[in-house]
Amino acid sequence: MNLKELSALLNLSQTTVSRALNGYPEVSKSTRQRVLQMAQKHHYRPNARASSLATGRTMTIGHVIPQHSSHDVGNPVFGEFIAGASQVYSANGYELLLTIAEQLNEEDTYRNMAAGATVDGVIVHSPRRQDPRVQLLQEIGLPFVIHGRVAETTLEYSWIDTNNRRAFRQATKLLLDLGHRQIALINGPEELTYAWLRRQGYEQALHDAGLTPHPDRLSSDELTETHGYRAASAMLAAHQQPPSAFLVSSYVVALGVRRAIAHAGLRMGEDISVIIHDDELSFFQNNDPEPQFTATRSSVREAGKLAAQMLLDTIDDLAGAPRTTMLEAQLTIGKSTGPFRQSA
Amino acid sequence: MNLKELSALLNLSQTTVSRALNGYPEVSKSTRQRVLQMAQKHHYRPNARASSLATGRTMTIGHVIPQHSSHDVGNPVFGEFIAGASQVYSANGYELLLTIAEQLNEEDTYRNMAAGATVDGVIVHSPRRQDPRVQLLQEIGLPFVIHGRVAETTLEYSWIDTNNRRAFRQATKLLLDLGHRQIALINGPEELTYAWLRRQGYEQALHDAGLTPHPDRLSSDELTETHGYRAASAMLAAHQQPPSAFLVSSYVVALGVRRAIAHAGLRMGEDISVIIHDDELSFFQNNDPEPQFTATRSSVREAGKLAAQMLLDTIDDLAGAPRTTMLEAQLTIGKSTGPFRQSA
DNA sequence: ATTTTTGCCCAAAGCGCTTTGAACGCCACC
DNA sequence: GGTGGCGTTCAAAGCGCTTTGGGCAAAAAT
Numbered sequence: 001m002n003l004k005e006l007s008a009l010l011n012l013s014q015t016t017v018s019r020a021l022n023g024y025p026e027v028s029k030s031t032r033q034r035v036l037q038m039a040q041k042h043h044y045r046p047n048a049r050a051s052s053l054a055t056g057r058t059m060t061i062g063h064v065i066p067q068h069s070s071h072d073v074g075n076p077v078f079g080e081f082i083a084g085a086s087q088v089y090s091a092n093g094y095e096l097l098l099t100i101a102e103q104l105n106e107e108d109t110y111r112n113m114a115a116g117a118t119v120d121g122v123i124v125h126s127p128r129r130q131d132p133r134v135q136l137l138q139e140i141g142l143p144f145v146i147h148g149r150v151a152e153t154t155l156e157y158s159w160i161d162t163n164n165r166r167a168f169r170q171a172t173k174l175l176l177d178l179g180h181r182q183i184a185l186i187n188g189p190e191e192l193t194y195a196w197l198r199r200q201g202y203e204q205a206l207h208d209a210g211l212t213p214h215p216d217r218l219s220s221d222e223l224t225e226t227h228g229y230r231a232a233s234a235m236l237a238a239h240q241q242p243p244s245a246f247l248v249s250s251y252v253v254a255l256g257v258r259r260a261i262a263h264a265g266l267r268m269g270e271d272i273s274v275i276i277h278d279d280e281l282s283f284f285q286n287n288d289p290e291p292q293f294t295a296t297r298s299s300v301r302e303a304g305k306l307a308a309q310m311l312l313d314t315i316d317d318l319a320g321a322p323r324t325t326m327l328e329a330q331l332t333i334g335k336s337t338g339p340f341r342q343s344a
Numbered sequence: 345m346n347l348k349e350l351s352a353l354l355n356l357s358q359t360t361v362s363r364a365l366n367g368y369p370e371v372s373k374s375t376r377q378r379v380l381q382m383a384q385k386h387h388y389r390p391n392a393r394a395s396s397l398a399t400g401r402t403m404t405i406g407h408v409i410p411q412h413s414s415h416d417v418g419n420p421v422f423g424e425f426i427a428g429a430s431q432v433y434s435a436n437g438y439e440l441l442l443t444i445a446e447q448l449n450e451e452d453t454y455r456n457m458a459a460g461a462t463v464d465g466v467i468v469h470s471p472r473r474q475d476p477r478v479q480l481l482q483e484i485g486l487p488f489v490i491h492g493r494v495a496e497t498t499l500e501y502s503w504i505d506t507n508n509r510r511a512f513r514q515a516t517k518l519l520l521d522l523g524h525r526q527i528a529l530i531n532g533p534e535e536l537t538y539a540w541l542r543r544q545g546y547e548q549a550l551h552d553a554g555l556t557p558h559p560d561r562l563s564s565d566e567l568t569e570t571h572g573y574r575a576a577s578a579m580l581a582a583h584q585q586p587p588s589a590f591l592v593s594s595y596v597v598a599l600g601v602r603r604a605i606a607h608a609g610l611r612m613g614e615d616i617s618v619i620i621h622d623d624e625l626s627f628f629q630n631n632d633p634e635p636q637f638t639a640t641r642s643s644v645r646e647a648g649k650l651a652a653q654m655l656l657d658t659i660d661d662l663a664g665a666p667r668t669t670m671l672e673a674q675l676t677i678g679k680s681t682g683p684f685r686q687s688a
Numbered sequence: 689a690t691t692t693t694t695g696c697c698c699a700a701a702g703c704g705c706t707t708t709g710a711a712c713g714c715c716a717c718c
Numbered sequence: 719g720g721t722g723g724c725g726t727t728c729a730a731a732g733c734g735c736t737t738t739g740g741g742c743a744a745a746a747a748t
Contacts, residue, residue, distance in 0.1 A: 001459070002734060013698045018736060028696060043484075045459035049393045049402065050734035053703045058393065060441075073427035074626035074645075076420040083417035086444045095462065097404075098442045100430045115345070115389035117704090118439065140387075225599075226632050252627060255569075255599050262606055282418035283596060288570050301418075346704060357728045362706060372726060394704035397733045461734090693746065701738080711728075717721085 001042045010038055021046070052117075060095040061085075061311060062119035064109055066126050067102050068189070071222040076252070077300055078125065080281050081147060084304025085123065092312055094120075107136060114142040121311045123147060127159075128191050143318065145311040147303060151193050158314055160307045160325040164194050164277075167296035167329035168201030168247060171275045174294075174331065175245045176209045179340030180273060184217040184243035186231050186253055195220065195249065198277070202247060217243055228256025236264045236272075244340055245273040251284045254293055274336040277329070291334030298329040345386045354382055365390070392439075396461075404439040405429075405655060406463035408453055410470050411446050412533070415566040420596070421644055422469065424625050425491060428648025429467065436656055438464075451480060458486040465655045467491060471503075472535050487662065489655040491647060495537050502658055504651045504669040508538050508621075511640035511673035512545030512591060515619045518638075518675065519589045520553045523684030524617060528561040528587035530575050530597055539564065539593065542621070546591060561587055572600025580608045580616075588684055589617040595628045598637055618680040621673070635678030642673040 007017040012031065020027045020035035027035075038044075052058045063085070065078055082096070089096050097119055101109040110133070113119045121143035124133055129151040137144045138155065146159040168185075175183050185202045188195035199220075203213045216238065219231035228248060236242050248254040254276040261268050268274055278286045278295035280302075286293055310323050351361040356375065364371045364379035371379075382388075396402045407429070409422055426440070433440050441463055445453040454477070457463045465487035468477055473495040481488045482499065490503040512529075519527050529546045532539035543564075547557045560582065563575035572592060580586050592598040598620040605612045612618055622630045622639035624646075630637055654667050 003736095004734075014735080015699080015737080016697055019697090022736085026696065031696085043455055043459060045456050046736095047397075047734050048460040048462045049397045050461075050703090051736070053391075053393045053397055053705085054734080054736040056703075071626045073430075074420060074424045076418060076423060076627065079420060079423045080418045082442070083444060086417075086442070090444075090449075096442045098426070098430070098440045100427060100434075105434075111387055112389050115387060116392040117394075118392045222627075224627050224629065226629050229632065259602075282415050283420065283566075283568050285568065285570050288573065347706095348704075358705080359707080359729080360727060363727095366706085370726065375726085391704050394733090395706070397735085398704080398706040400733075689748100691746100691748070693744105695744085696742090698741075699739095701736105703736085704733105706731105706733085708731080709729095712726085713724105714726105715722105715724080717723095718719105 001044045002047065006035075006039060006042065006044050009042075010035060018046075056117075058117060058120050059093055060097050060119050061089060061308070062097045062099060062113050062122040064099045064101050064106070064122055064124060066106060067100050068126070069222060071224060072126065073100055075223065076281050076283060077223075077250075077279055080279065080300045081125075081304035081307075083282075084299075084301035085308035086304075088305050088308035088312065094312070106133070110136055110142060111140060114140040121145075121315050123307055123311060127193050129193050129196055131193075143311065143314050145307050145314065145323075147307050149193050151196060156322045158310060158322045158324060160303055160310060160327070161194075162298040162303065162327045162329055164197040164329075165201035165204070167277065167298070167331070168198040169205045170201075170331050171247055171277075171294075171296050172202045172205035173208070174337070175247070175273060175275065176205065176211075178245075178273065178337060180245040181211065181340070182214075182217065182241050182243040183245045183247060184232075184235050185213075185219070185247045186228055186249060186257060187218065187220045188223050188249045190220045198247075198249060223250045223253050225252055225256040225259075228253035228258075229260045230256070232257040232260035233263065236260060236266070243272075245337075246275070248274060248276045251276055251278055251281065251286060251293070251295075269336045269338050271341060273338055273340075276336075278332075286334065291332055292336065294334040294337040295332050296329040297332050298327055303327060345388045346391065350379075350383060350386065350388050353386075354379060400461075402461060402464050403437055404441050404463050405433060405652070406441045406443060406457050406466040408443045408445050408450070408466055408468060410450060411444050412470070413566060415568060416470065417444055419567065420625050420627060421567075421594075421623055424623065424644045425469075425648035425651075427626075428643075428645035429652035430648075432649050432652035432656065438656070450477070454480055454486060455484060458484040465489075465659050467651055467655060471537050473537050473540055475537075487655065487658050489651050489658065489667075491651050493537050495540060500666045502654060502666040502668060504647055504654060504671070505538075506642040506647065506671045506673055508541040508673075509545035509548070511621065511642070511675070512542040513549045514545075514675050515591055515621075515638075515640050516546045516549035517552070518681070519591070519617060519619065520549065520555075522589075522617065522681060524589040525555065525684070526558075526561065526585050526587040527589045527591060528576075528579050529557075529563070529591045530572055530593060530601060531562065531564045532567050532593045534564045542591075542593060567594045567597050569596055569600040569603075572597035572602075573604045574600070576601040576604035577607065580604060580610070587616075589681075590619070592618060592620045595620055595622055595625065595630060595637070595639075613680045613682050615685060617682055617684075620680075622676075630678070635676055636680065638678040638681040639676050640673040641676050642671055647671060 020032040124146040127148040131150040221227045276293045279300040364376040468490040471492040475494040565571045620637045622641045623644040
């Protein structure tokens, strides 16, 4: 069933039917009624490709997830973020186009989206410290919002981010206040801006306390359980000055850290303190019913919603200045932290 | 840059340019060369909406993820499956449209996709034991492949699934052979076919051994760490005949089970045996370097690839009979199983 | 009573592509 | 020398929608 057939059925022109369906005022109440009923009855939906060809808007948003390593795709953070964004899209009649792009093809991907008119805008994931995508997207004129930030650029662009530096500075300070001195950071890949900022916050807090960060107490890798286990095991086995506290970049990694602590015969929250960054993933709830881990909390699903809304706003007002939103993480005390104990 | 402009630049008709770009034979070698060069130079990409309007094919596949509960969206299994499927799509020039649909709007979603011509076919996720989607999709004529199966239907349709029943029957049998008699099953939501089949396999193996399944040793809920912890804790605290072995429906849930076992002062693999189903999620590797958990393994990423290929094949040959593929899980021995011990 | 406005509706153009049907020059063939 | 075939190119139609620029009758204003 297409517009032509529907209008033939109604003895109306396509113009009138189209206007009736799209809520234009120059249609009488009774015919609009008739049109809507008939459309409903025959499950009529306008052909999205045709209308987007006519209007120049595709009503779809692209999400491009770069595939640095085999791990990045399966990262549950993306699922959660997209779940949030998706709510905003469906509430506004938009669709979501998901692309997993190898870094090689990345430029191609964005160019295709712009020139091929497949999307009205994109959400950029996993920004790196230096990231050519900002310039590329501005050149080809595709509206975008970055989830996170690019560290080394002078260009202005729209982004939404959590204040990673402050969060990790606060968390480190809390551990210092509890008396910990050997504090380890188990971080994500540091070419990604968020991980780099977290490390900055961590080091800043150490410096504020007159301490120097020690390279043996720093691990940077994919956010997997395995990474957490291996890094924490190795550090705990150190002969001199093993850490008494861990800062961990995600809940998933912390599961591995917890396993390592248990494996070493230590008790989390007593012998060893742990603070995690909690993205509030729906599949990994950190409140059961009280928080397992002391955490800097920031809902990535909420970030997805806000990013999506920001992008839609940008598309509606292309001339506007770049929009930015900084979310503050909440430091929540859980069972995994306690005062420094000599025993460890 | 569009076709018209490009052809003007080349002093050729749109016909010829289009044919040159799409590899049709009736174009001389030299002009094709010229066309390709000019297209490259100006970053020309055909407008996907326009060409799909002309050809009737959209070159995009929809994935519809039903949102039963807040948890389902963030399920890392979907990310992994989609990562696999995505590879096949990009290799074949397809895009991926992701929709997260509340069950209420589900029918609408599919109808929109078909009538709105937004996709050429869909992958159906999370099939339930009774699922109206098979009939709906056949009625509206939208090609589809189901990841999993619908239990109660006589309709024929294309699917790809892991042999969940056999896998869990084998796993249960292994535990029985190890001497375990009190075996608990921590399962997913049983309105979903896969969970129901797993339970069938589990019960079948018990029956084969002359045992009756006990309702206190069965838990069915979302596949979260929390679920695993709560269920296992409760079961281990039982006064009479606490389980000496757990069958667990996912790695993530098993992390909670492991926590409960440790919390009860027991040792996994010695006092308590655990077998998990391992989807081989890239973020939750069960080999570190040897498998942590004894597991029935089946790569969900591979399933994604196969499902995508199956759907593309179906689209290319709409008249063909439904295609089906059953994957067999591999039972892999890890550190989490051992012979029954009285001590527990 | 005439003009203007208003309300409602329509025909046709156009979005950017693919594809059909035809044309044109050139060579080969009888 | 006419006919057929081949290789190459083009003009134009059409995919299904939106939107521009009227048109026509009834109501309002003059």
